[in-house]
Amino acid sequence: MANQFIYNSSQLSYAILGTGALGGYYGACLQKSGLDVHFLLHSDYEYVSKHGLVVESKNGDFTLPQVQAYSETSKMPPCDVVIVALKTTQNHLLPQMLPNLVKENGVVLVLQNGLGVEDEVAKIVGSNRVMGGLCFLCSNKVGAGHIRHLDYGEIKMGEYAANYQTAGITKRMQQIANDFESAGIKMQLAEDLLLARWQKLVWNIPYNGLSVVLDARTDELMGNSHTRSLVEELMWEVVAGAKSCDRTIPQNFVETMLQYTDKMKPYRTSMKIDYDEKRPLEVEKMFGNPLKFSQARGANLPKITMLYQQLKFLDSRNSS
Missing domain, CATH: 3.40.50.720 (NAD(P)-binding Rossmann-like Domain)
Structure with missing residues (x-):
């Protein structure tokens, strides 16, 4: 048991x-x-x-x-x-x-x-x-x-x-x-494991996805005002996805994750390493499944959807 x-x-x-x-x-x-x-x-x-x-x-x-x-x-x-x-x-x-x-x-x-x-x-x-x-x-x-x-x-x-x-x-x-x-x-x-997984996606979706699409480390994404804003916008979409699954991520969590990454040593994400090494990317579990969970409950996450589509293209081209 x-x-x-x-x-x-x-x-x-x-x-x-x-x-x-x-x-x-x-x-x-x-x-x-x-x-x-x-x-x-x-x-x-x-x-x-x-x-x-x-x-x-x-x-x-x-x-x-x-x-x-x-x-x-x-x-x-x-x-x-x-x-x-x-x-x-x-x-x-x-x-x-x-x-x-x-x-x-x-x-x-x-x-x-x-x-x-x-x-x-x-x-x-x-x-x-x-x-x-x-x-x-x-x-x-x-x-x-x-x-x-x-x-x-x-x-x-x-x-x-x-x-x-x-x-x-x-x-x-x-x-x-x-x-x-x-x-x-x-x-x-x-x-609550589902809440914990959505909270982790607040970090994983923007940084893993953008690191591949923009060829950038975490410190580079945080050091540019445009990409920093994009990171934050993606985080708020994850919060909306969690809400569609009846899970509430606290309002201060996004700011905590931004501060956490500001203090982090320059880091090449696991997805970026996989992309650089021409290994398959974890696109479906990290992007596809959260989108399916959310869309089935009526949520629209346009920026995450675009990131998912871009990653599917890059993953396919990288493995051909």
Whole structure:
């Protein structure tokens, strides 16, 4: 049941699906704190299985000379918490990955951007075995098994319930949050996962989208009066989208996000990195799904719609 502890053991086991800038950083922190962590890797598997992981961090550099690395989920042991840190463009792989990897009383923690990602996972493992997490993290993978953590790192985590009903704060959320806090990762527990996801989109939609369309870092978008105004206008459209889903984002939240980005180190967003590396973009989950949610409820979000159409064009041209 969703409100029970995941496991009665004193220590949870963790699987990391996607050992990149995000999954690699959080997984490495969890292992460094003494937890049992298992990493799924693709291109870096051979290197990491021999040399481990290196993390450069504003909170202190560290190396894990040995990690439990795997090239296939079929070789991984069932774990209490399966962290999905893949790009959403790889979610078609999850039906093969998840069923045998999450323990019977375990949970899948989806650390992905966008909206509707938990719905997909719930269809595979059941609604009562899914949580979502929103990561406020500036981190890049700079080489094989080499992660550079630039700034922030907080996770806002919430229980998923069917159709994104408000699920409150549960004991198992606290259990996982305690592990992350012990690993030096600040946690926020959200009573309403849908509200938390819309709040994250207030940042993700303008900065990820405009960084690709305008070929710009966050500091460049904030440093020009025209693009700064455009960022703010897009944020207010996200607020309107949330309202159409009966979720109210506080009036001061937009200003908080603008100030947050003003203080951020110059940052090339994850979508901009994917575009530059000619990888598929997370357009549907980050832009398409919020538009579908909103339009189905009568909301009109013209600037986000235009950004979505531009990104679809650039993504298509980039992959041809």
